[in-house]
Amino acid sequence: MNEKLKGLKWILIVVIGFIVITIINPFVLIGAGQRGIVMNFGAVQDKIMNEGIHFRIPIVQSVEKINVQTTKMEVKAMAYSKDIQTVESQLALNYHLKADVSNKLWQEVGADYESRIVDPSIQESVKAVTAKFTAQELIEQRAKVKDEIKNELFNRLSKYFVVDEFSIIDFSFSDEYEKAVEAKQVAQQSALKAENDLQRIKTEAAQRIAQAKAEAEAIKLQSDAANNDKYVNLKALEVQKSAVEKWNGVLPTQMIPNATLPFINLAK
Numbered sequence: 001m002n003e004k005l006k007g008l009k010w011i012l013i014v015v016i017g018f019i020v021i022t023i024i025n026p027f028v029l030i031g032a033g034q035r036g037i038v039m040n041f042g043a044v045q046d047k048i049m050n051e052g053i054h055f056r057i058p059i060v061q062s063v064e065k066i067n068v069q070t071t072k073m074e075v076k077a078m079a080y081s082k083d084i085q086t087v088e089s090q091l092a093l094n095y096h097l098k099a100d101v102s103n104k105l106w107q108e109v110g111a112d113y114e115s116r117i118v119d120p121s122i123q124e125s126v127k128a129v130t131a132k133f134t135a136q137e138l139i140e141q142r143a144k145v146k147d148e149i150k151n152e153l154f155n156r157l158s159k160y161f162v163v164d165e166f167s168i169i170d171f172s173f174s175d176e177y178e179k180a181v182e183a184k185q186v187a188q189q190s191a192l193k194a195e196n197d198l199q200r201i202k203t204e205a206a207q208r209i210a211q212a213k214a215e216a217e218a219i220k221l222q223s224d225a226a227n228n229d230k231y232v233n234l235k236a237l238e239v240q241k242s243a244v245e246k247w248n249g250v251l252p253t254q255m256i257p258n259a260t261l262p263f264i265n266l267a268k
Contacts, residue, residue: 027054028055030050030063073092086173087171088172089170125149149168
């Protein structure tokens with residue numbers, strides 16, 4: 001009987017011990033991409049727990065887990081350009097928390113660091129850079145704008161964060177500005193068409209003038225030749241040659257007095 005009671009006693013001790021351990025939970029598991037912020041009675045300590053299983057002092061110590069993996073966030077930011085145009089930017093930022101200062105961040109800011117530090121830094125960086133460019137320059141020099149905003153973010157976030165990547169997804173402007181841009185493009189296209197038409201007309205006119213000059217020169221040459229004795233003789237010979245080529249070799253049976261025979265006059 002005593003042996004049975006002793007066995008039940010040990011079983012009870014084990015069960016109670018398991019319940020106590022479960023309740024006080026002296027072990028903490030830090031997962032991949034996390035760090036553990038150790039606090040003694042709520043006060044943040046210098047020690048930072050890395051990934052793995054760790055022991056904590058029950059009641060005295062508590063551990064808050066914080067993510068140090070790369071986080072992607074997309075935000076919209078409103079700003080004014082250098083020429084006072086309203087610009088709405090859609091942006092994407094990849095960043096991660098510096099693990100070695102995660103306890104300081106928790107102590108100074110807490111868990112809501114994205115809305116209290118990261119997002120305001122994006123808004124201020126976009127405003128600062130956008131004000132340096134006109135609306136047209138923002139479009140034409142997009143890569144430069146992106147680099148400047150990224151540098152601004154680096155300077156503002158470098159205490160606690162690493163900026164992995166930053167990109168501008170889109171710029172959008174007021175309806176009035178977009179209509180003005182469209183009207184300007186239409187005007188430029190119309191001006192280009194008019195210029196092309198003018199150039200075509202000039203080219204065609206130059207071609208007609210060149211053709212007219214050539215024709216006039218040909219007429220002049222023909223006129224000069226017609227007034228030249230040698231040219232006249234040459235034409236007469238060509239006529240006589242043509243007559244000889246057409247002659248069938250039979251002399252006319254009847255001759256008209258003083259009529260010219262169809263032979264070349266070699267006296268000329």
